[in-house]
Amino acid sequence: MSTRHSKAAKSFLENVERSEWHDNTLWGVRVKRDRMSKSLPEWERLRDAASAIKRHTLSHLDEYLEKFSENAQRNGVIVHWAANAEEFNAVVLDILKAHDVRKLVKSKSMLTEECEMNPYLEAHGIEVVETDLGERIIQLLDQKPSHIVMPAIHLTQEEVGELFEKELGSEKGNSDPTYLTYCARESLRNEFLTADAGLTGANFGVAETGEIVICTNEGNADMSTSVPKLHIAAMGIEKIIPDHKSLAVFHRLLARSATGQPSTTFTSHFRKARPGGEMHIILVDNGRSRMLAQEKHWETLKCIRCGACMNTCPVYRRSGGYSYTYIIPGPIGVNLGMARDAEKYHDNASACSLCCSCDNVCPAKVNLSEQIYSWRQELKSLGKAPMTKEMMSRGMKTVFDRPALYNLALKCSPLINAAVTCSQAVSLHLWGKGRSLPEFAKESFHSMWVKGKVKNDK
């Protein structure tokens, strides 16, 4: 119990009612995902195709990016390239300043979280209004998302009710989700009508057509871009896919994996600016091209940000998004954080039981648990391996390398049963914290076999 993740998880679990709700609710989303995936006999073929399309595209990323950018420019879209977060934020600010923008409405974008765009723009006098309901709630609370698809999943309806009472003037004590959603709807409609620009992320960039595709359930990306005349789209370079044929594959997988819906309510295709409007796309690298060279980890870039790995993860469900130190939590967040800065985000590598459930639900077949396992092997070279575990591993190696010592240890093993109980009583038993050791048998299988005690019925 030494990483920042495990410490934060412990405090999350202190509120039993909330942590159980979190666990059960996310498991419910996983069950809905299963129902959807099983309704399509071709589901596994789709996952194979998604993985293969992404592998192909990433291995030809330079060509596809150039093609995408040429086609977007042909459509009259202004394309920008940003090597890192600083450049990205500066490009956004430049565009906003050139248009005298004072208020910006935006739809959900994990890329802007990654680049910490909101505080940067606010420091330069721009009012930024999040319009996804979950993002709006956490913005009003000055918090960060705790899940990439359900950013406010850590909050109760009573907490949202209290917040809206204070911020939006909703009725005192009313925490009905429908009522609260309608209060936010009224308030956000006013924001859309008075904003000078809209900023969105992008789920996909289609190289063949130069268009970006955004999937939402609320319609907030569309409200943000159909009322104000200026649209800025922020897209990580790994979001490129070749064509509509590929898009069909990803469309069929995304919402089914994310929330167990057959499709998001809105799948919006932005190809050209509106009549009288202006459209910008900013292609952001921020460490992605560097990840292509990480032989064991480059396939993390296949991720389509559905969040299915979080919903299924027994550790995420029981520890909450805030227990992770990287902005993206869960299995994919462990890997993205490590790939970005292993030194800084190594605490999250412990947040995995290696159950491999994430690998089996990932629509793009990212080998998440395998990668976490391999990051753990690298902890030692980073000087981040916990000392106690290292000593235990060394001890085990000594025993397992020596058959005589192993047999002796095995004979003595029933003694451990008593020893563990004693050490737990005086809290010396580090390994046993958060784990229970199965009782050692009085006699080993090997010795039973030798004595003929093992009966073979065949």
Next chain:
Amino acid sequence: MTSKQNILDGIRKNVRHDIEMPDIDAIVPVQYEDSLSKFVEMVKFVGGHARMLEPDEDINDAIRRNYPEAKVVASSLPYIKADKDPDMVQDAGELADVDLGVLEGRVAVAENGCVWIPQTMKERAVMFISQCLVIIVDRNDIVSNMHKAYEKVSSTEYLYGCFISGPSKTADIAQALVMGAQAARDVTVIVR
């Protein structure tokens, strides 16, 4: 231009593989024998309403019957009786008081209740800002799955287009499903 060059050079330097594009056509997608009834089922599943236009029923009467309380109707379709025309408004904000928007869909998808609506009007805000939506689709435009849908979409030109699948929704407060987050609270698809 230097950032562009740096990014592209970085990619070329770091890519370690040369992987072939898979054959997407090898996937055998689900096909529904009766794609019309599957489509109707899925529109209902995603929270919308679906109804057939009777052979001698007038479309304007059908819309009125479904939304008798709508005071401001907006549409750019020439055969629809409307109070506002998204082609004629100066500004998208003028559509803020629209109770009912009437649109035409070009492709309808049985597997998920999606309807493809390209922007054919000046202000596409009508697709989102209207409190309720009626989407008219032709029964011959229903396809089984998204592969077929994108095949149809690919052969057209559009500056913007959206697949809409039922009313706007959210579950961001305590995972309770609420219809009508930001865009239309209620959607009816009329199949003719």
